[in-house]
Amino acid sequence: MAVTDISAKELHHRINSGKSVFILDVRNPDEYNDWKIEGKNLQSVNVPYFDFLDDDEKNFKDLPRDMEIVVVCAKGGSALMVAEILDEKGYKVSYLGEGMLEWSRFYHPVTIATDENMRLIQVNRLAKGCLSYMVISQGQAMVVDPNRHIDEYTNLATKENAKILHIMDTHLHADHISGGRELADKTGATYYISSSEMQGTDVPYEPLESHNEINFGSVNVKILAIPTPGHTPGSVSFLVNDKFLLSGDTIFVGGLGRPDLGGKAREWAQSLYDTVFKKIAALSDDIVVLPTHYADIKEINENGYVGATLGEIRKSNEIMRTEDIEQFTEKVAGTVGATPPNYEEIVDINRGVIEVSSDKATELEVGPNRCAIHHG
Incomplete structure (x- = not known):
């Protein structure tokens, strides 16, 4: 047989x-x-x-x-x-x-929220612990942090009867290749990223810092861009309808983004402190944090997606309560762990400095995500 x-x-x-x-x-x-x-x-x-x-x-x-x-x-x-x-x-x-x-190429979409105004879908690439998002309203869609297998997003948009208009990267990714620019080329959508992440490239993009908010759909879905440096200098989070924080690699369900990939762990850890205690501190406990990575399968909740309220994260994550800047810096800069393999080459690809074949891209991405730090 x-x-x-x-x-x-x-x-x-x-x-x-x-x-x-x-x-x-x-x-x-x-x-x-x-x-x-x-x-x-x-x-x-x-x-x-x-x-x-x-x-x-x-x-x-x-x-x-x-x-x-x-x-x-x-x-x-x-x-x-x-x-x-x-x-x-x-x-x-x-x-x-x-x-x-x-x-490594398998993606699993899960609907987080849906009502007459908006549908929010988390797309989980389980092998990499990578999370991306599609926000849909009135037949229009925004994609946040797409991975390189862009058919996953065009097929999902077709299934949802939506046209992709906006594509955003929260930051310049180091452990996987972004599909942002390629997806924008295929769909005609606008590609957004912070200009501080794209220095030294002639790749076309719309600077995120030029926008306080982005609206689409007849119901005026509100997206607020919140500068949240620390993981990378140009990291940005998106507050959707004052309810969902698409936090990139800044805040995770179980930790914070690692600040060491630029070789400035202490300096960037202090930026991360300002983000946590000045920018994020103003947000209410009932906002749902939806990150771009997770480090443990246990972070997938009973509803099938990775996310938790800011209140739950503040309660369970000691680093979010460490208000002494020296203690915070020591704790964050001292527990960064192994760097993502091939991260410098992946960053150059995402910045548009070099191009690689599909086979080479697969080879570069093999392995787990290493962008999250767990602090308990």
């Missing part, structure tokens, strides 16, 4: 449905430990592909007989071979067709 392959969408559906899922990842341990598929009710073990060539019984000791095993590798080939070995031994088995490559 032929072993069946499953898609990333089908795998995610199984994980999301609450059923138990067992994954056998056959990549090498370094790759597995750095970046793997995660989720609730998901059990995952790592036995490298080469180990199965020896037909050693110890390779099978952690594998269940009473449930389906989904085999995962980098691109699908090794997983198929291992799945066939397991199938011959009587295990119930399938494999992820194009492996982690396919998982």
Whole structure:
């Protein structure tokens, strides 16, 4: 009997449905430990592909007989071979067709809010912990922080019967390639980003600092641009209808944006302090914070999206209450962690300084997001 392959969408559906899922990842341990598929009710073990060539019984000791095993590798080939070995031994088995490559390209849209005036959708690229947004009103749409697989957004706009008019990047991204400019080229929409993020480039864009608000749709959906430097100097957050803060990489559900990627950790940490205690402090506790990244699958709430009220974040996140600037700076600058791989090249691509092929872009993006810092 032929072993069946499953898609990333089908795998995610199984994980999301609450059923138990067992994954056998056959990549090498370094790759597995750095970046793997995660989720609730998901059990995952790592036995490298080469180990199965020896037909050693110890390779099978952690594998269940009473449930389906989904085999995962980098691109699908090794997983198929291992799945066939397991199938011959009587295990119930399938494999992820194009492996982690396919998982890295999988996007899952979730509606956060909808009423007669507006529909707000969070688009979750689970493999990267990347979040982007589409705000729709009266057949018009705004996209915030789109990733490079732009068909995800054009297809979603078509499904929602909306025309994309505005595309915004909250900042110059360092761990994934933005789809902002390409999406603007394809749709004819205006591409917005802070001019301080785009120095040294001739890429066409509309400077965000030139706008106090952007309105679209017959219901006058209000977007306030709030300068929130710290993660990068030109970081901007968007306050939608005085209710939803699209916070970029400035504020997360579980932490703050890392301020070290420009080599000025202490200086930028002090900017982040001003953002938290001067700009964000004026916003009420009931505003819902919707970031551009998350670092832990647990940040996906019971409604299926990553977000929390500002009040909840202030309560659970000690750094948001650390009003002493020296303590704040030490804490933020001292817990930045590993830098995103290839981030300098990715920043140059996003600034328009260099161009790369689709295959090279895929290679550069492999791995988890490292833009969030958790402070507890």
